[in-house]
Amino acid sequence: xxxxxxxxxxxxxxxxxxxxxxxxxxxxxxxxxxxxxxxxxxxxxxxxxxxxxxxxxxxxxxxxxxxxxxxxxxxxxxxxxxxxxxxxxxxxxxxxxxxxxxxxxxxxxxxxxxxxxxxxxxxxxxxxxxxxxxxxxxxxxxxxxxxxxxxxxxxxxxxxxxxxxxxxxxxxxx
Numbered sequence: 104x105x106x107x108x109x110x111x112x113x114x115x116x117x118x119x120x121x122x123x124x125x126x127x128x129x130x131x132x133x134x135x136x137x138x139x140x141x142x143x144x145x146x147x148x149x150x151x152x153x154x155x156x157x158x159x160x161x162x163x164x165x166x167x168x169x170x171x172x173x174x175x176x177x178x179x180x181x182x183x184x185x186x187x188x189x190x191x192x193x194x195x196x197x198x199x200x201x202x203x204x205x206x207x208x209x210x211x212x213x214x215x216x217x218x219x220x221x222x223x224x225x226x227x228x229x230x231x232x233x234x235x236x237x238x239x240x241x242x243x244x245x246x247x248x249x250x251x252x253x254x255x256x257x258x259x260x261x262x263x264x265x266x267x268x269x270x271x272x273x274x275x276x277x
Contacts (some may be wrong), residue, residue: 106159114158118166121154121186127193128216129200129227133157134182135209144203153196154188172221184213192236193217201231 106114122128133141148155160180187196197215204210215227222230234242 122170125188127189129196130213132182132211157185197231
């Protein structure tokens with residue numbers, strides 16, 4: 104059923120707002136995927152804190168152009184295109200779609216946006232292989248803590264050796 108002009112304006116305003124708030128976005132072609140699997144993907148998106156939106160390509164292109172992406176017509180939006188927005192983790196949309204596309208060959212990554220720049224499908228796939236933000240933070244904290252724990256072990260070693268010496272003296276006298 105065709106959308107009214109007011110519905111299209113509302114959808115366009117929603118897309119423009121999402122494009123302003125996002126940290127990254129991935130555009131996918133979902134032609135030939137059953138509705139049940141798309142619903143499963145939507146649920147996974149909600150769990151990961153990303154948003155899956157399907158809109159008309161003309162509205163998507165207009166929203167992109169209005170947000171400063173002048174070459175939006177050159178990014179291969181063929182077939183049915185959905186947009187997955189990431190608002191907190193830049194890697195989450197790419198990782199989620201890559202994981203979903205392993206079990207679903209019909210899901211094809213078209214392109215994406217990272218830090219306000221369009222990226223092609225190969226860069227989206229490379230982005231999907233990066234660890235999540237939480238994993239990276241944990242690695243940094245571990246790297247910072249490693250020298251400190253080593254120093255604690257060294258300091259405890261002196262006390263431990265002193266106790267061993269006292270224990271040896273006691274055993275020798277008994």
